[in-house]
Amino acid sequence: MGYVLGGRFDLAEVISEGGTSTVYRAIDRIGLWAREQTPEVAVKVIQPHAKIRQELVELLHREARLLRDCVHRNLVRIYDSDYDGKYHYLVMEFLKGRSLAQILVDRQGRPLSPSVSFQIVRAAGQGLVHMHRLGIVHGDLKPRNIFMTSTGEIKIVDFGTVLMLDGPRHHERAAALLDQIGLLTPAYASPEMLMGEPRAESDDVYSLAVVAYLTLTGTHPYAQWPANEALNANLTPPPPPTISPAQWRVLASGLALNRRDRIETVGEFVQRLGRPPWFYRLCGQRAPLS
Known part of the structure; x- marks a missing residue:
């Protein structure tokens, strides 16, 4: 492409393009010079004339600061961000x-x-668990942000909405930016997030449970309604026909529209959901609801 x-x-080719940024496949000249096996990288570039550009730039560099040291096999690796005098970009x-959405x-x-x-x-959950150990909540997990590589790996690929669990001052600033830009996806965000409450690990439990339900049934549990509206309408999703009653009780707990009724951690949710039906029969237990 010449630049x-x-x-x-x-910059070699456009991977995807939106209203505010473009993602390119690029060749890292230093990696090529060092004869690295994979000198290819992906680069997200903020479009110079995008609306609310300053807010997008702030979130882009914030994403790099929070995620450059967050290394896990189920998370896409974030290397760095920079500004070259013309473009702000994330490497x-x-x-x-393909993405799960595709x-x-x-x-x-x-x-x-x-x-x-x-x-x-399970794979996406393991990536989220690693983020939570570092005090980071994703906040916008959805099929478009889960990527299945050509070699069979599963990775979470977008962190533009992440927030720290223990930083109220920074949380307020970042949350205000996210609200202003409208980056959250209402169909996958928890009711608490949509109502502006402080984030918790259980927000990612809810999003992961929605993804699980969608993959098991082909439909959204609340017919694409935002969670806060589903809560007000007292909606209840039907159980997927392909899983056991015990597994459905676990999934339903992840989909709970009240945080107090929801499984608190992603690790616990993934562990319980992955248990085969015979586990509960052997133990003489029902799948716990919380």
Whole structure:
């Protein structure tokens, strides 16, 4: 494409383009010179004439600060962010494959098998658990942000909405920016997030449970209603026909519209959901609701 970003990254082709930013496949000249096996990277560039550009720039560099040291096999690697005098940009790992959203669209409403669904939920959940250990909540997990690589790896790929669990002053500033820009996806955000409450790990439990339900049934549990509206309408999703009653009780707990009724941690949710039906029969237990 001709442009060398920051004197280092040769922009090769557009991967995706939105109203405020463009993601490119790029060649890292230093990596190429060092004969690295994979000199390819992905670079997200804020468009210079985008509306609310300053807010987007602030969130982009904040994403790099929070995630550059957050390294896990189920999280796309964030390397750095910079400004070359013309463009603000974020450099990250380049992946080949498809998003879960693309896979579901290609299936035209046909659900995934429980084994495949649980594999995706478990992998994404492990990435979220690692983030939570570092005090970071994702806040906007959805099929578009879960990527399945050509080698079978599953990675979370977008962190523009992350917030710290223990930083109220920074939380207020970042939350205000997210609200102003409208980055949250109402169909996947918890009721508490949509109502502006402080974030908790259980917000990611809710989003992951919605993704799990969608992959198991091909439909959204609350028919794409935002969670706060589903709460006011007292909606209840029907159980997926392909999982056991015990597994449904766990999934329903993850989908709970009141935080007090929801499983508190992603690790606990993934562990319980992945237990086979015979586990509860062997133990003589019902799947706990909280």
